[in-house]
Amino acid sequence: MLELKNLSYTINEGENEKKILDNISLTIGDNEFVAITGPNGSGKSTLAKIIAGIINPTEGNIFFEGSDITKASITDRAKMGISYAFQQPVHFKGIKVRELISLAAGTKLKVAQLREYLSRVGLDVNQYMNRQVDSTLSGGELKRIELATIFARNGKILLFDEPEAGIDLWSFQSLIQTFEKLKEKENCCVIIISHQEKIINAADRVILLSEGRIDKPYVMER
Amino acid sequence: MDKIRQDMLVKIAELHEIPSGAYNIRADGETYSRNSTENIEIITKKDKQGIDIIIKPGTKNESVHIPVIIGQSGLEEVVYNDFYVGKDANVVIIAGCGIHNCGGGNSRHDGVHRFFIDEGAKVKYVEKHYGEGDGRGKRIMNPQTIVELGKKSEIEMEMVQIEGVDSTDRVTRAELSEGAKLVITERLLTHENQYARTDIDVKLNGRDSSANIISRSVAKGSSEQLFISKIEGNNKCKGHSECDAIIMDNAVVKALPEVDANSVDAELVHEAAIGKIAGEQIIKLMTLGLTEEEAEKEIVNGFLR
Ligand SMILES: Nc1ncnc2c1ncn2[C@@H]1O[C@H](COP(=O)(O)OP(=O)(O)OP(=O)(O)O)[C@@H](O)[C@H]1O
Ligand SMILES: [Mg+2]
Numbered sequence: 001m002l003e004l005k006n007l008s009y010t011i012n013e014g015e016n017e018k019k020i021l022d023n024i025s026l027t028i029g030d031n032e033f034v035a036i037t038g039p040n041g042s043g044k045s046t047l048a049k050i051i052a053g054i055i056n057p058t059e060g061n062i063f064f065e066g067s068d069i070t071k072a073s074i075t076d077r078a079k080m081g082i083s084y085a086f087q088q089p090v091h092f093k094g095i096k097v098r099e100l101i102s103l104a105a106g107t108k109l110k111v112a113q114l115r116e117y118l119s120r121v122g123l124d125v126n127q128y129m130n131r132q133v134d135s136t137l138s139g140g141e142l143k144r145i146e147l148a149t150i151f152a153r154n155g156k157i158l159l160f161d162e163p164e165a166g167i168d169l170w171s172f173q174s175l176i177q178t179f180e181k182l183k184e185k186e187n188c189c190v191i192i193i194s195h196q197e198k199i200i201n202a203a204d205r206v207i208l209l210s211e212g213r214i215d216k217p218y219v220m221e222r
Numbered sequence: 223m224d225k226i227r228q229d230m231l232v233k234i235a236e237l238h239e240i241p242s243g244a245y246n247i248r249a250d251g252e253t254y255s256r257n258s259t260e261n262i263e264i265i266t267k268k269d270k271q272g273i274d275i276i277i278k279p280g281t282k283n284e285s286v287h288i289p290v291i292i293g294q295s296g297l298e299e300v301v302y303n304d305f306y307v308g309k310d311a312n313v314v315i316i317a318g319c320g321i322h323n324c325g326g327g328n329s330r331h332d333g334v335h336r337f338f339i340d341e342g343a344k345v346k347y348v349e350k351h352y353g354e355g356d357g358r359g360k361r362i363m364n365p366q367t368i369v370e371l372g373k374k375s376e377i378e379m380e381m382v383q384i385e386g387v388d389s390t391d392r393v394t395r396a397e398l399s400e401g402a403k404l405v406i407t408e409r410l411l412t413h414e415n416q417y418a419r420t421d422i423d424v425k426l427n428g429r430d431s432s433a434n435i436i437s438r439s440v441a442k443g444s445s446e447q448l449f450i451s452k453i454e455g456n457n458k459c460k461g462h463s464e465c466d467a468i469i470m471d472n473a474v475v476k477a478l479p480e481v482d483a484n485s486v487d488a489e490l491v492h493e494a495a496i497g498k499i500a501g502e503q504i505i506k507l508m509t510l511g512l513t514e515e516e517a518e519k520e521i522v523n524g525f526l527r
Contacts (some may be wrong), residue, residue, distance in 0.1 A: 073508075074505065075511060078509050078511040093525050095521070104511075111297065169468065
């Protein structure tokens with residue numbers, strides 16, 4: 001479903017070049033649940049942004065369902081079914097929760113549909129649908145709404161960047177179940193960037209990134 | 223009334239039909255229709271253009287619509303409207319002005335609104351300004367709003383300029399007595415070569431009076447905006463003003479906030495932020511399948527809501 005071929009991303013820091021990602025190759029198939037982990041600064045979010053089209057790789061190619069999408073725009077990739085939940089959710093002054101999730105769904109959602117997406121992230125529809133997606137929401141609330149926008153997209157590649165960050169323990173358990181259910185959908189795969197053991201354990205496969213490289217197949221220590 | 227004028231009434235006052243309650247519809251420099259009610263009386267001024275709106279003490283849950291539309295190119299007018307809101311009344315006042323100019327002459331409406339609000343009364347005031355038409359003539363609106371708030375009275379003013387106004391000078395003056403409360407929410411959009419000046423001056427004279435001024439604006443094209451606000455705290459009081467602007471293309475925005483504390487118990491805060499749309503907002507909406515243009519539009523619309 002998704003194939004990354006020899007991806008590298010280099011930036012210029014003054015005189016020096018800095019390699020953020022170094023020759024990453026990776027194939028992810030249908031119905032797979034893959035976890036990507038690794039130390040802070042190892043390049044996980046950069047890799048996610050390259051998949052979503054937010055960052056262009058300096059070398060290498062990305063294939064989605066067999067076609068090369070390396071040059072495709074963010075919008076085009078979103079329309080193809082690639083969706084990406086940000087590590088740090090974005091604020092929008094004046095845009096309401098129901099409007100943002102409707103934008104994600106591509107249609108004006110009815111309350112019943114909103115309830116469905118919000119309940120998956122443990123939020124009460126009546127309490128939240130008319131709140132603005134701004135700094136009056138707590139960090140955890142904002143993160144949950146970010147996740148809800150991804151559920152509403154109904155995409156083929158669901159890419160989550162540290163979805164557990166800021167989410168309380170109790171809700172976290174049901175979130176893992178939600179992820180496991182997601183990948184069972186036909187023509188769909190779930191990629192989760194995480195530092196959380198529970199998510200890593202739930203994944204079919206774990207990819208360890210360190211200093212911009214995937215060194216060797218990761219063996220889970222149980 | 224023709225389609226153009228009817229559509230403008232919808233834009234500025236959401237009037238799809240004759241409103242219930244008191245109203246005065248002014249079209250092309252004349253009173254088009256009017257209705258007074260038992261509690262709200264509308265009288266034509268004798269010495270100049272305009273009306274007096276007299277709201278009896280204790281009037282509850284009633285509304286007054288006073289929209290103004292100009293469809294005739296080249297018409298320029300100054301209109302004086304005075305509102306007398308009786309003790310403990312609670313009313314909604316919907317004003318607004320729409321200009322359709324498809325000719326060569328400038329069309330201008332200068333509305334001078336004065337509010338005398340008695341003790342304990344509560345007013346919600348909504349004003350929408352809108353311009354359209356492809357004539358060379360300018361669409362100009364210079365509203366002046368003067369408010370005197372009696373003891374423990376309140377006014378909440380929503381002042382919106384939707385689009386299409388070439389030039390505007392918006393002056394607001396307010397003086398507050400003991401325990402009075404003022405909230406001003408301004409929403410402003412300018413585009414092309416438009417110019418907008420907002421000038422708000424609030425005097426918190428009474429003990430425990432409070433004012434909250436929230437302005438959000440978007441400047442596109444080569445438009446220019448100037449935001450001036452001054453809050454004077456002359457007693458134990460609370461004042462807050464906030465100017466938040468999105469600047470796009472080649473637009474220019476200036477904000478000149480001023481807070482004057484003349485009492486040791488005055489608490490006054492001002493915040494001003496001007497900047498372009500955050501890149502991450504556009505990117506996030508693009509990852510939801512919107513194009514860059516669509517994303518920009520959603521962000522601006524939300525911001526101005
Ligand atoms: N524009 C930039 N300029 C300089 N350095 C950058 C830039 N973008 C990313 N980096 C660096 O690239 C590295 C990888 O960043 P990235 O955000 O991908 O890490 P991460 O693995 O997601 O980390 P975390 O676990 O903290 O989220 C970091 O060292 C970061 O400082
Ligand atoms: Mg990261």
